[in-house]
Amino acid sequence: MSSAFEMSQNNANDESFANTSNIRILQHNCARSTQIMHACMKFAKNKADIVILQESWMRDENITISHSSFICIKSNVQNTRVRVLIFVAKNAKKFTCTSRSDIVNSEDMQAISIANNKIQREILLFNIYNEKSQNANDEQVYTIERELAKVMLNSEQKVIIVEDFNAHHSWWNAKISNPIRTEALIKWVNLHKCDLVNTSDINTYHSYSSQSSSILDLAFASKNMRNHIKNWHIDENADTEFDHEVILFTIVTEKVKLVENSLNASYNLQKADWKGFEKHLQKAKDKMIVKMQRITSLEAKVIYLTECIKNTVKLFVFK
Numbered sequence: 568m569s570s571a572f573e574m575s576q577n578n579a580n581d582e583s584f585a586n587t588s589n590i591r592i593l594q595h596n597c598a599r600s601t602q603i604m605h606a607c608m609k610f611a612k613n614k615a616d617i618v619i620l621q622e623s624w625m626r627d628e629n630i631t632i633s634h635s636s637f638i639c640i641k642s643n644v645q646n647t648r649v650r651v652l653i654f655v656a657k658n659a660k661k662f663t664c665t666s667r668s669d670i671v672n673s674e675d676m677q678a679i680s681i682a683n684n685k686i687q688r689e690i691l692l693f694n695i696y697n698e699k700s701q702n703a704n705d706e707q708v709y710t711i712e713r714e715l716a717k718v719m720l721n722s723e724q725k726v727i728i729v730e731d732f733n734a735h736h737s738w739w740n741a742k743i744s745n746p747i748r749t750e751a752l753i754k755w756v757n758l759h760k761c762d763l764v765n766t767s768d769i770n771t772y773h774s775y776s777s778q779s780s781s782i783l784d785l786a787f788a789s790k791n792m793r794n795h796i797k798n799w800h801i802d803e804n805a806d807t808e809f810d811h812e813v814i815l816f817t818i819v820t821e822k823v824k825l826v827e828n829s830l831n832a833s834y835n836l837q838k839a840d841w842k843g844f845e846k847h848l849q850k851a852k853d854k855m856i857v858k859m860q861r862i863t864s865l866e867a868k869v870i871y872l873t874e875c876i877k878n879t880v881k882l883f884v885f886k
Contacts (some may be wrong), residue, residue: 588685590818594784596621596696596731598813601632601671606807608634608654614802615682616660617664618654621696621731626720640666640679647701650792651694659803661820665781667691672720674701675710685820687724690792693718695730697748709733720759726789728761729798732809733783739767740782741838761787764799764816768837771801771812784814795819835885844883851875 593615597603601624611618618637625631628784629641629649637654644840651674655664667678670691675698681690697710706713711734720726734748746753755761764786765771771784788796855875862868 588683588820590617590662590683590820592617592619592816592818594619594729594786594816594881595807596784596809597807598625598809598811599624600809603809604632605808605886607805607813608632609786610805610807610813611654612636612803612804613711616656616659616662617692619692619729620652620654620692622650623652632699640664640677641678642672642674643668644672644674649674650698651677651700652673653679653692653694657876658885659820661685664753673710673714676714680817683820683858686725686795686818688723690725691720692800693726693730695728695732697730697732697752698735709751712746712756715755716751718755722760723791724759725766725788725792726759726761726787728756728785728787728791730785732785733781734785736791739763739765741768744751748868752784752795756787760790762790764788764793766799767835771814772810774810781878786814786816790833791873821848827830838883841883844879847879847882851879 570622592612593607593611594605595618597607597608597620599622604620604624607620608618610635623631625648629639629644629877631639631652633639634654634656640653640655640658643647643652653664654696662681662683664678665682667680669691670678679692679694681692683690693715695710695715699709700705701715711732715728717719731750732752734746734747734752735743736749736753738753752770765782768782770780770782772781774780786796786799795818797817797819800815801812802815809811859868862871862885
């Protein structure tokens with residue numbers, strides 16, 4: 568599938584989700600760069616309502632960049648550089664955000680609650696940079712073990728976790744045979760019945776120096792929240808000149824039937840057997856033509872062809 572096709576699909580889908588009720592989320596790692604942060608915020612102005620950043624640039628007393636369209640929410644941590652930030656659009660009238668330092672208050676993990684009158688119960692959103700502590704006196708374990716593992720939520724809580732995980736597992740990357748830094752994470756998301764939001768096997772990080780790719784930036788959501796999240800994708804138009812991709816997804820609040828982005832469907836298009844798909848349709852072509860000739864209604868022809876394609880998809884495109 569060409570990049571041009573992906574971009575046109577994403578652009579069209581972005582516009583269809585940008586209504587007065589839905590909440591658009593942008594996720595990015597900024598490598599402590601003001602240039603990358605400004606590029607990200609400039610792009611986010613017309614694309615996102617909430618911007619979630621890891622490895623943000625901070626100077627003394629945890630002062631960071633400002634933006635005319637966004638309000639910054641950060642942890643209130645003393646004597647340590649905060650590495651996670653959340654920016655919320657100033658004109659956001661469809662929801663309210665509240666810092667939840669009562670749940671966690673760390674340089675590498677923050678929580679906010681999102682309230683929206685279209686969704687029952689508030690949404691708890693975590694922003695995590697999974698890295699060792701900056702304090703040499705602290706136990707040198709990663710943020711998941713150090714902070715997230717301590718957070719216990721009730722089964723009815725709506726949860727979204729957005730992170731630069733620095734963790735590798737076959738759940739999101741089929742190439743991984745030996746998991747790295749995932750034991751505590753998998754234990755927590757399974758305990759809280761969270762599903763992966765990412766489309767599996769789509770790289771979110773590309774190292775230009777070593778010319779390697781990986782999946783480091785992830786999102787999870789509790790089962791009672793998962794159906795509200797649509798259109799997870801990497802935006803090819805958002806070039807911040809950094810190794811990490813800019814990721815977008817939408818919290819859908821309206822109870823309407825949505826057309827999902829084909830790139831973001833439940834089928835894994837990257838692992839599809841397209842040769843088998845084509846061969847199967849070629850074999851069935853003559854039979855399909857005869858059947859089509861017998862059908863007089865145009866609508867019935869469309870329904871028949873759709874079913875033929877759906878049945879072929881089930882055989883050769885894996886979920």
